Amino acid sequence: MRIDVDVAVVGGGAAGMAAAKAAAQAGAKTLLLERERRLGGVLDQCIHPGFGLHRYREELTGPEFAHRLIHELEHSGAEVLTEATVLAISEGPELRVASPHGLFRVRARAVVWATGARERPFGPLLIPGPRPAGIFTAGLAQKLVNIYGVLPGKRALILGSGDIGLIMARRLFLEGMEVVGVVEIKPFPGGLLRNVVQCLEDFGIPLFLRHTVIQVHGQKRLSGVTLAEVDERGRPRVGTEKFVEVDTLVLSVGLIPEVRLLSPLLPREQTHRGVVVNGYLQAQVPWLFLAGNALVVFDLVDTVANTGEEAGRNAALFARGELPPARSVPVRQGANVATLVPQQIVPGQPTTVYLRVPRPFARARIRVSGGYEKRAVGLRPAEMVELSLPGEATLGLSELTVEVIPE
Numbered sequence: 001m002r003i004d005v006d007v008a009v010v011g012g013g014a015a016g017m018a019a020a021k022a023a024a025q026a027g028a029k030t031l032l033l034e035r036e037r038r039l040g041g042v043l044d045q046c047i048h049p050g051f052g053l054h055r056y057r058e059e060l061t062g063p064e065f066a067h068r069l070i071h072e073l074e075h076s077g078a079e080v081l082t083e084a085t086v087l088a089i090s091e092g093p094e095l096r097v098a099s100p101h102g103l104f105r106v107r108a109r110a111v112v113w114a115t116g117a118r119e120r121p122f123g124p125l126l127i128p129g130p131r132p133a134g135i136f137t138a139g140l141a142q143k144l145v146n147i148y149g150v151l152p153g154k155r156a157l158i159l160g161s162g163d164i165g166l167i168m169a170r171r172l173f174l175e176g177m178e179v180v181g182v183v184e185i186k187p188f189p190g191g192l193l194r195n196v197v198q199c200l201e202d203f204g205i206p207l208f209l210r211h212t213v214i215q216v217h218g219q220k221r222l223s224g225v226t227l228a229e230v231d232e233r234g235r236p237r238v239g240t241e242k243f244v245e246v247d248t249l250v251l252s253v254g255l256i257p258e259v260r261l262l263s264p265l266l267p268r269e270q271t272h273r274g275v276v277v278n279g280y281l282q283a284q285v286p287w288l289f290l291a292g293n294a295l296v297v298f299d300l301v302d303t304v305a306n307t308g309e310e311a312g313r314n315a316a317l318f319a320r321g322e323l324p325p326a327r328s329v330p331v332r333q334g335a336n337v338a339t340l341v342p343q344q345i346v347p348g349q350p351t352t353v354y355l356r357v358p359r360p361f362a363r364a365r366i367r368v369s370g371g372y373e374k375r376a377v378g379l380r381p382a383e384m385v386e387l388s389l390p391g392e393a394t395l396g397l398s399e400l401t402v403e404v405i406p407e
């Protein structure tokens with residue numbers, strides 16, 4: 001069987017739903033494919049408040065935010081297929097899809113890739129010791145507790161202070177587990193400041209900065225971990241080792257955009273280090289657009305939904321042959337910029353640039369070549385900075401460098 005559409009959207013999280021809605025509203029025959037039974041993506045398991053402050057000017061839980069988007073999607077005219085897993089994508093563009101009803105193909109004029117991010121697992125951390133039960137990624141622990149109503153253990157340590165780890169420290173504590181602390185190798189927390197306060201400080205959960213786990217112990221089940229302080233290069237300091245008895249280790253050590261299926265279409269470094277997009281969120285394969293955490297890991301779902309809408313609108317224009325050709329110039333990472341998206345822009349067009357800093361800055365100026373500057377206070381690696389550049393700021397430039405200058 002083959003379904004023909006203008007725009008196919010892969011992934012039914014916040015980014016995919018926003019993309020499908022925007023593409024359908026722009027007049028494109030749109031199909032959204034989601035592998036799970038329900039739409040919402042990771043929002044479904046995020047039952048804490050803190051979503052939607054920018055988009056809806058309300059503090060919603062993850063499922064509430066998802067319901068708002070589902071409602072908007074239902075009124076847009078986009079078709080939705082759940083339990084539909086995209087297995088492969090190729091020129092055409094064509095998607096191969098598996099569902100409980102069998103295999104089928106989707107032929108589209110443009111595709112929005114909105115497959116979210118996956119969690120960095122335990123293996124690549126190369127922590128010595130056995131591999132007993134009791135080691136969970138934070139997202140999995142969250143799913144166990146919030147979706148299946150099961151506690152992962154009795155006494156937990158969280159490794160990594162990203163937002164998911166901070167939120168899980170509070171969640172496990174509230175559900176009755178003993179939470180020994182959160183361990184962070186860097187000298188500053190990885191997550192949002194509000195989460196450090198609301199998830200750790202408010203509950204007396206300690207945060208061990210400049211520490212890491214150097215060994216795990218236990219046979220069938222985790223019996224404990226050895227912690228150590230680290231020096232400024234992240235190496236364990238001899239003599240600071242400490243055994244901590246826990247039966248659960250929760251990992252919050254990073255998210256990786258889920259773009260492995262794009263590898264036949266794009267150069268290898270792009271499917272490893274991030275897909276290069278221009279100001280339309282369009283990849284180097286022109287019919288392919290990226291949105292949400294599949295593009296770059298965002299801290300706020302509001303931004304994820306914005307990228308979805310932008311990608312969806314542009315995909316609809318591309319499908320009709322109305323997207324002006326992108327005469328793109330490169331965007332370069334200057335000093336103190338750790339992440340920068342998009343990597344190309346169309347000079348003279350209003351563009352939103354997203355960036356992260358590598359370490360905290362109390363005060364700084366964000367400077368863009370061509371003279372545009374913006375003052376910023378309290379820049380932190382966990383928080384994505386959104387820089388809206390008016391068309392005049394980039395007019396006539398042959399490349400754009402973005403740098404952060406501490407004050």
Ligand SMILES: Cc1cc2nc3c(=O)[nH]c(=O)nc-3n(C[C@H](O)[C@H](O)[C@H](O)COP(=O)(O)OP(=O)(O)OC[C@H]3O[C@@H](n4cnc5c(N)ncnc54)[C@H](O)[C@@H]3O)c2cc1C
Pocket residue numbers: 010011012013014015016033034035036040041042043046049050051052084085086087114115116117139142163164167258291292293294298299300301302304
């Ligand atoms: C624990 C946690 C707490 C958070 N807290 C906040 C908060 O307080 N405030 C806030 O604003 N943001 C928060 N966020 C961030 C925000 O929730 C996410 O950035 C956002 O929901 C990601 O949306 P997405 O659509 O990019 O990805 P996802 O939600 O991951 O959606 C991707 C979808 O793609 C589907 N998919 C993947 N591959 C395929 C395939 N091959 N075929 C078909 N479907 C596929 C997946 O099943 C999934 O449904 C939090 C995130 C987490 C994890």
